[in-house]
Amino acid sequence: MNKIYNIAIIGGGPAGIMSAISASQNGASVILIEKNHKIGTKLLLTGGGRCNLTNIKACPKDYGKEGDFLIKSFSEFGALKTIEFFKKKGLKTKVEENGRVFPITDKAQDVVNVLMNCLKENKVEVLYNSRVAEFNIKNKKIASIILENGDRITAQNFIICTGGKSYDVTGSTGDGYAFAEKLGHKIKNPKPALVPIKIKEDWVKKLQGISLKNIQLSIFQNKKRKLKQAGEVIFTHFGISGPLIINISKDVGNLLEKGDVKIALDLNPDLTIEILDKKLQDYFLKNPNKIIKNCLLDFAPEKLSLEICNLASISQEKIANNITRQERQNLVKLLKDLEMTAVGLLDFNLAMVTSGGILLKEIDAKIMASKLIDNLYFAGEIIDLCGATGGFNLELCWSTGYLAGKSSAEKLI
Ligand SMILES: Cc1cc2nc3c(=O)[nH]c(=O)nc-3n(C[C@H](O)[C@H](O)[C@H](O)COP(=O)(O)OP(=O)(O)OC[C@H]3O[C@@H](n4cnc5c(N)ncnc54)[C@H](O)[C@@H]3O)c2cc1C
Numbered sequence: 001m002n003k004i005y006n007i008a009i010i011g012g013g014p015a016g017i018m019s020a021i022s023a024s025q026n027g028a029s030v031i032l033i034e035k036n037h038k039i040g041t042k043l044l045l046t047g048g049g050r051c052n053l054t055n056i057k058a059c060p061k062d063y064g065k066e067g068d069f070l071i072k073s074f075s076e077f078g079a080l081k082t083i084e085f086f087k088k089k090g091l092k093t094k095v096e097e098n099g100r101v102f103p104i105t106d107k108a109q110d111v112v113n114v115l116m117n118c119l120k121e122n123k124v125e126v127l128y129n130s131r132v133a134e135f136n137i138k139n140k141k142i143a144s145i146i147l148e149n150g151d152r153i154t155a156q157n158f159i160i161c162t163g164g165k166s167y168d169v170t171g172s173t174g175d176g177y178a179f180a181e182k183l184g185h186k187i188k189n190p191k192p193a194l195v196p197i198k199i200k201e202d203w204v205k206k207l208q209g210i211s212l213k214n215i216q217l218s219i220f221q222n223k224k225r226k227l228k229q230a231g232e233v234i235f236t237h238f239g240i241s242g243p244l245i246i247n248i249s250k251d252v253g254n255l256l257e258k259g260d261v262k263i264a265l266d267l268n269p270d271l272t273i274e275i276l277d278k279k280l281q282d283y284f285l286k287n288p289n290k291i292i293k294n295c296l297l298d299f300a301p302e303k304l305s306l307e308i309c310n311l312a313s314i315s316q317e318k319i320a321n322n323i324t325r326q327e328r329q330n331l332v333k334l335l336k337d338l339e340m341t342a343v344g345l346l347d348f349n350l351a352m353v354t355s356g357g358i359l360l361k362e363i364d365a366k367i368m369a370s371k372l373i374d375n376l377y378f379a380g381e382i383i384d385l386c387g388a389t390g391g392f393n394l395e396l397c398w399s400t401g402y403l404a405g406k407s408s409a410e411k412l413i
Contacts, residue, residue: 008155012039014397015380016161022405024122035131040112042170051108054082055391056099077402089114157408159377164354192351193250199239200341207235216269220262261342288321357384367407379404
């Protein structure tokens with residue numbers, strides 16, 4: 001390939017596509033290189049195929065302690081700009097619970113179609129079935145990249161947008177981490193994030209399929225509470241999942257590196273221990289001949305009530321009248337503090353995102369450029385930042401992609 005491009009972008013996910021659109025809109029000639037036969041493979045899976053493309057409330061502080069890194073990219077292209085971008089291209093959006101934004105058509109394919117049209121309009125060259133294998137460096141600058149088939153691509157600036165390591169069937173196999181390391185960058189250990197949690201106790205696995213809404217969850221290490229959050233938990237054959245679990249998984253993963261982690265569920269967060277005990281006592285008095293497993297149904301689903309009886313070593317058939325004070329207090333304790341042991345997270349192939357990545361201190365947040373290599377930029381999940389579920393991770397891609405594309409094009413002038 002003899003042509004010299006202004007900008008070569010590696011990875012046709014949301015970050016790479018947005019980088020390409022933004023660079024070309026700023027006057028650059030752009031090539032977007034994707035190893036799959038189509039772009040946006042993971043994007044099509046997002047939001048269960050509906051694509052939760054941003055969150056109306058998204059702001060840098062939603063991305064944890066180092067979220068300030070995103071101040072510049074969000075000020076240039078935040079959630080409102082994302083919504084406006086798609087609207088201008090003919091795709092209206094709607095806002096659902098907790099600020100989650102979806103295309104009005106509920107189809108991720110429509111989001112991909114808008115992006116493909118936009119690449120076409122801006123004359124971005126898209127190279128499919130082309131895996132970047134190597135980088136050629138001369139005088140602290142990338143001179144060219146070599147594809148797996150041996151072809152060489154030459155450009156003035158390069159943007160790496162190869163994503164993380166999760167759902168590797170979509171093409172996100174962590175190639176970018178290896179490239180960046182070879183180029184001298186340090187990588188914070190990539191770990192699965194937004195992923196279900198494996199639990200040790202067998203009774204948890206027996207509850208597979210049960211969903212608990214509006215419960216309070218606490219995480220403990222060395223008997224100290226590390227986190228408290230409310231939401232929905234779903235029991236599975238390996239442990240626990242559901243929106244609340246997915247969002248705390250990164251914290252659990254970090255704590256597991258330091259030692260044992262206990263997770264405690266409060267099934268009745270609106271009732272204090274004393275009020276719950278009184279309620280149970282009154283119920284037993286009013287229903288003296290009712291068997292205990294049926295007495296608990298107001299406080300926990302049936303299958304879980306049975307397990308709570310087992311954990312309290314009370315026969316499920318014992319009648320209320322025969323429950324001792326100590327047994328009642330044990331039941332109250334379990335309903336308020338149902339403890340289990342986290343033993344690990346599920347693997348990358350089931351994680352929605354990868355935490356870790358290119359160290360933020362090695363990237364200039366004002367332009368998304370490498371501080372080590374003169375003509376290198378990064379955008380998207382490859383950088384050491386990720387958000388909760390709810391559209392925050394795609395917003396990170398649109399924002400950083402927009403800024404990387406724009407600033408890499410401006411540098412040519
Ligand atoms: C099931 C699922 C549902 C999700 N739902 C949502 C959601 O609703 N909302 C939300 O905000 N986030 C969601 N996410 C997260 C979101 O999809 C990712 O954060 C986002 O796709 C990351 O974009 P990216 O462009 O950085 O990387 P990716 O989307 O991973 O794209 C990277 C691209 O680079 C290509 N590539 C890799 N290596 C090379 C190479 N060597 N040469 C050439 N090309 C290469 C890959 O093939 C891939 O196409 C979801 C994730 C999953 C797995």
